[in-house]
Amino acid sequence: MDDLLAPVRQFLHCETPDEWVEMARDPAQLSTLLIDHANCENKAALTAHSLVRRYCLPKGKRHLLPQLEFYRELDAIPEKAEILGKRTMGEASLTVFAELERNPLLFPMVRLIQEELHHFEQVLELMQSRGIAYGPVSASRYARSLLTHVRTYEPAAVVDKMIIGAFIEARSCERFAKIAPHLDEELGRFYVSLLRSEARHYQDYLALAEQYAGEDISERVAFFGAIEAELICSPDPQFRFHSGLPVRSDSC
Numbered sequence: 001m002d003d004l005l006a007p008v009r010q011f012l013h014c015e016t017p018d019e020w021v022e023m024a025r026d027p028a029q030l031s032t033l034l035i036d037h038a039n040c041e042n043k044a045a046l047t048a049h050s051l052v053r054r055y056c057l058p059k060g061k062r063h064l065l066p067q068l069e070f071y072r073e074l075d076a077i078p079e080k081a082e083i084l085g086k087r088t089m090g091e092a093s094l095t096v097f098a099e100l101e102r103n104p105l106l107f108p109m110v111r112l113i114q115e116e117l118h119h120f121e122q123v124l125e126l127m128q129s130r131g132i133a134y135g136p137v138s139a140s141r142y143a144r145s146l147l148t149h150v151r152t153y154e155p156a157a158v159v160d161k162m163i164i165g166a167f168i169e170a171r172s173c174e175r176f177a178k179i180a181p182h183l184d185e186e187l188g189r190f191y192v193s194l195l196r197s198e199a200r201h202y203q204d205y206l207a208l209a210e211q212y213a214g215e216d217i218s219e220r221v222a223f224f225g226a227i228e229a230e231l232i233c234s235p236d237p238q239f240r241f242h243s244g245l246p247v248r249s250d251s252c
């Protein structure tokens with residue numbers, strides 16, 4: 001586990017504060033934590049889906065992209081053969097997938113979409129078994145604040161979105177590891193089981209950002225790293241999976 005986490009911790013500019021862990025392990029916060037976690041998994045899938053849609057296809061063909069449901073039906077890890085061969089597709093979809101095949105964004109993103117949808121379903125099952133209803137929980141400031149810094153022209157915009165994706169995935173991974181020992185056995189085991197894929201997702205996003213930029217992105221990564229750390233370590237009145245320092249504490 002340490003091997004898996006070392007690059008994640010190195011990538012992030014700060015560790016999750018103990019005060020957040022204290023809050024997250026409080027049984028009174030469990031339903032908020034799980035509902036928000038479910039929302040995050042769903043949003044991760046939707047974000048990747050919209051990146052594929054926006055950046056893999058010419059405008060006139062975007063409407064042909066399969067709906068999110070499609071990814072649930074794909075078998076295992078989407079090797080090329082599985083995407084292009086195993087499915088029964090109409091001619092239009094085959095044309096789209098022939099185009100997608102040429103785009104380096106596709107395979108890591110499709111795998112990511114599948115995995116996030118699977119995580120989403122796993123969280124829902126856990127909630128169901130604990131009698132926690134999937135009610136409305138507003139989103140935290142975290143992703144929204146990061147996204148306000150996305151540049152408005154291409155390819156800078158997609159590069160920034162992918163760097164942000166890398167930070168969200170890395171922070172999720174770090175938090176799963178941090179909180180797992182403090183939860184009950186079933187939840188702790190579940191959170192540890194998510195580490196490997198989240199660590200890969202952060203690396204996939206980072207590699208894609210580099211690929212799309214076609215130049216060194218370390219300055220931009222450092223820029224978002226500092227903003228991300230500020231969001232994690234500054235007081236945040238709202239407790240969520242990616243929230244900052246709980247306001248009842250005063251240090252980070």
Ligand SMILES: [Fe+2]
Nearest residue numbers: 041115116119
């Ligand atoms: Fe996930």
Ligand SMILES: [Fe+2]
Nearest residue numbers: 044169198201
């Ligand atoms: Fe992920």
